[in-house]
Amino acid sequence: MAVYTDVSDEDLAAFVALYDIGDTLALKGIAEGVENSNFLLHTTSGYFILTLYEKRVNPADLPFFLELMRHLAARGISCPQPIAARSGAMLGELAGRPAAIISFLDGMWVRRPKREHCAELGEALARFHLAGADFAGQRPNTLSVDSWRPLLGASLDQADTVVPGLAAELTAELDHLESRWPTGLPAGVIHADLFPDNVFFIGERLSGLIDFYFACNDAFAYDVAICLNAWCFEPDLSFNVTKARALLNGYRQVRDFTDAEFAALPLLARGSALRFLLTRLHDWLRVPPGALVTPKDPREYLRKLRFHQGVSTASDYGLAP
C-alpha cells in the first residue's frame, strides 16, 4: 500500500477547505502504487483522489503533469482532471508535501490482460501520442539512458545480494545500450509508465488512463516498448506474441509506425526492461521504515531483459514490419 506520508485530520480539513468540493466524509489510503501517497477522498460532493507527491517527483515538474492532463482531456483522452482550489491553484502543500486533488476515474485495471485489452491499449497509446502533439510543455526523460549508470551505481554494491552476479551483468548491459541507444526516432510526449495498473477498463472497453507522473518528451517507440514489457509477458514470464501483435496492430490503426521505429524495438525493449529493473532494484534495497508499500520485484525485469537480449530483430518477436 503506497502511503508514505500520513495526513492529520486537522491538516486535511484545512486543505479541503481551500477547494469548492464540500466537506470531508472519509479519507482512505489506496492499496496500490509505489511512487506517491494516494488517498480516496470522499466529500459531500463525491469522490476524488488526493495525491501527495513523494521521492521521485521533482516539484518543478508538477505543472507539466497537471497541465498535460488538462490538455489531453481537451483532446478527448479520458484521464483524471486536476481540481483547482478557489484561488485557481492546481497544486498545494499538505503534510509537508506538494499535493493535488484530481477527479476520480471510473473503471478497474485488468490483472490478467487479454489480447483484446492489448489491442485497446495500443490504440489508446497512439491516440495519446497524437493528442500530445500540440502540448506546449517540455520535459526531458530523466529516466532515460543517461540516468541509468548513476542509478545502477547507487545500487551496485548491493546488487549481488538480490541476484548473484547482477552487478557485472547490468554493467555489461549498460555498456551495450549506451553505445547503441537510438536517436532521431519520431518523438513527442510519452506516458513512460503505461503499465496495466495505469489503464482502466469497464468490461473490455478502455475507460481511461491515469498516472502521468513520468510523462516526458521521448521517442514514441520507447513508449511502445515499455508497454510490450508491461503487457505482453505471461505470469511465467514467457513472451506472448499474440498480445504483442494485437498491441502493435492497435497502435498502427491510429498512428503509423515507421520502419526505423520497428527496427529499434528490440533495443528499446531492452532499455525499457533495464530502466524498470534499475528503479525496482533501487527501491527494493531502500524501503523506507514505516512506509506502507509493497516494493516491486526487480527480478521480473531481469527475466524480461534476458529475453530481449536473445532477440536481434523485431521479426524475432513474431511481429511484422
Ligand SMILES: Nc1ncnc2c1ncn2[C@@H]1O[C@H](COP(=O)(O)OP(=O)(O)OP(=O)(O)O)[C@@H](O)[C@H]1O
Ligand atoms: N483518478 C483516479 N481515479 C480512480 N482511481 C485512481 C485515480 N488515481 C489513482 N487511482 C488509484 O490509485 C492507485 C495508485 O495510483 P497511481 O498509479 O497514480 O499511483 P503511483 O504511486 O504513482 O503508482 P505507480 O506505481 O503505478 O507509479 C491506482 O492503481 C488506482 O487504483
Ligand SMILES: N[C@@H](CCO)C(=O)O
Ligand atoms: N510501473 C513501475 C512502478 C511505478 O513507477 C514498475 O512496475 O516498476
